[in-house]
């Protein structure tokens with residue numbers, strides 16, 4: 001039961017992170033930013049990685065089995081625009097609408 005609840009919570013967090021990320025991508029397209037492999041060029045210039053548990057880092061772990069994963073919690077990570085730990089906490093909290 002608890003496992004189910006935890007995975008639901010994680011799914012929601014992943015959705016929230018990807019929704020926020022999708023908005024940033026749409027904005028970059030709207031500005032006419034250059035893209036590489038579906039993401040804004042700028043994101044690759046100083047790469048930042050985020051997981052659904054609210055960790056952001058410029059570093060990540062590489063796992064043969066699971067690909068690139070979070071340094072703090074080993075969850076899946078995504079390349080994101082520059083963001084601080086405080087800002088990602090805001091994004092991941094349910095208190096604020098994603099804008």
Ligand SMILES: [Zn+2]
Pocket residue numbers: 051052053054055070071072073074075
């Ligand atoms: Zn993490």
